[in-house]
Amino acid sequence: MSSDLTLRSLLGNSQLPPNEARILMAHILEKHYALPRSALLSRDDMALEVQALAHWKELESKRLDGEPIAYLIGKRGFHNIELQVAPGVLIPRAETELLVDIGLKEIARLTDNQKMVKVLDLGTGSGAIALALTHEASNISVTATDQSLDALAIARSNAHYLELENRVCFAQGNWYEAISKNDVFDIILSNPPYIANHDPHLTQGDLRFEPLSALTDHSTGLTCLETIIFGAKAHLNTEGLLAVEHGFDQSEAVVELMRTAQLKDIQIHLDLAGHNRVVSGRK
Numbered sequence: 096m097s098s099d100l101t102l103r104s105l106l107g108n109s110q111l112p113p114n115e116a117r118i119l120m121a122h123i124l125e126k127h128y129a130l131p132r133s134a135l136l137s138r139d140d141m142a143l144e145v146q147a148l149a150h151w152k153e154l155e156s157k158r159l160d161g162e163p164i165a166y167l168i169g170k171r172g173f174h175n176i177e178l179q180v181a182p183g184v185l186i187p188r189a190e191t192e193l194l195v196d197i198g199l200k201e202i203a204r205l206t207d208n209q210k211m212v213k214v215l216d217l218g219t220g221s222g223a224i225a226l227a228l229t230h231e232a233s234n235i236s237v238t239a240t241d242q243s244l245d246a247l248a249i250a251r252s253n254a255h256y257l258e259l260e261n262r263v264c265f266a267q268g269n270w271y272e273a274i275s276k277n278d279v280f281d282i283i284l285s286n287p288p289y290i291a292n293h294d295p296h297l298t299q300g301d302l303r304f305e306p307l308s309a310l311t312d313h314s315t316g317l318t319c320l321e322t323i324i325f326g327a328k329a330h331l332n333t334e335g336l337l338a339v340e341h342g343f344d345q346s347e348a349v350v351e352l353m354r355t356a357q358l359k360d361i362q363i364h365l366d367l368a369g370h371n372r373v374v375s376g377r378k
């Protein structure tokens with residue numbers, strides 16, 4: 096049964112910012128009518144059926160309460176892939192695409208040697224870094240770890256959905272404890288929890304809805320970075336590259352950790368907003 100509420104009137108009367116309302120309505124059109132996003136314009140006089148209308152109202156109200164759009168529509172674009180996301184996993188951020196680009200550059204450099212490049216993604220969450228790399232590069236073997244079983248379930252499901260499940264090996268555990276002691280890699284990438292426990296951002300915006308274990312180390316913000324940096328040499332090939340994401344004000348501390356860990360060729364990388372976002376170093 097159709098309501099008499101058209102797309103035009105629903106979008107026009109929504110209290111949401113117009114771009115957000117359109118994203119949610121496009122999701123409704125796809126789910127209930129298998130219609131593409133373009134229907135927002137071409138079918139704007141269409142009246143929603145009662146079930147679709149109830150779904151729209153539910154999503155609109157949850158978004159007005161602050162729930163992240165990615166959780167409401169169950170997906171987020173990252174690099175050149177689309178990932179399923181749900182409340183058990185961090186929503187991949189655009190700035191993390193920098194780690195993917197650093198990884199791809201290193202893979203291209205090593206590919207001259209005609210060898211399979213071994214990559215480790217520590218704290219894979221939805222599988223973002225591991226799957227974006229595997230999607231782009233054919234000559235890599237990727238291991239992706241996480242401590243959270245919920246995150247690993249979503250990462251595995253993303254690998255399946257993207258038809259990459261045979262090319263990524265998933266493992267559960269506390270940082271390097273998830274892999275064998277003798278396992279070595281050409282590249283280690285990680286976007287670990289780096290927000291300090293007292294940081295007010297944890298109680299604001301999307302972060303309120305994301306798993307705390309993905310956001311904060313419940314300490315200074317540097318303890319996971321420290322574990323990853325100090326453990327890297329034991330799991331890197333000679334000249335192997337470690338690159339870690341960090342908070343915009345943590346690059347000095349991360350550089351110092353890499354120096355203390357006796358990594359060389361230490362470099363700071365800027366994200367698209369111009370913030371120091373990643374530090375890399377080599378064994």
Ligand SMILES: C[S@@+](CC[C@H](N)C(=O)[O-])C[C@H]1O[C@@H](n2cnc3c(N)ncnc32)[C@H](O)[C@@H]1O
Pocket residue numbers: 185186187188191217218219220221222223224240241242243246268269270286287288289308309310
């Ligand atoms: C900031 S999220 C990054 C997720 C994903 N790599 C991304 O960029 O979207 C950090 C991830 O590290 C995982 N994590 C937290 N503590 C961990 C630990 N001790 N060992 C392994 N993974 C851990 C979390 O479950 C979470 O998935």
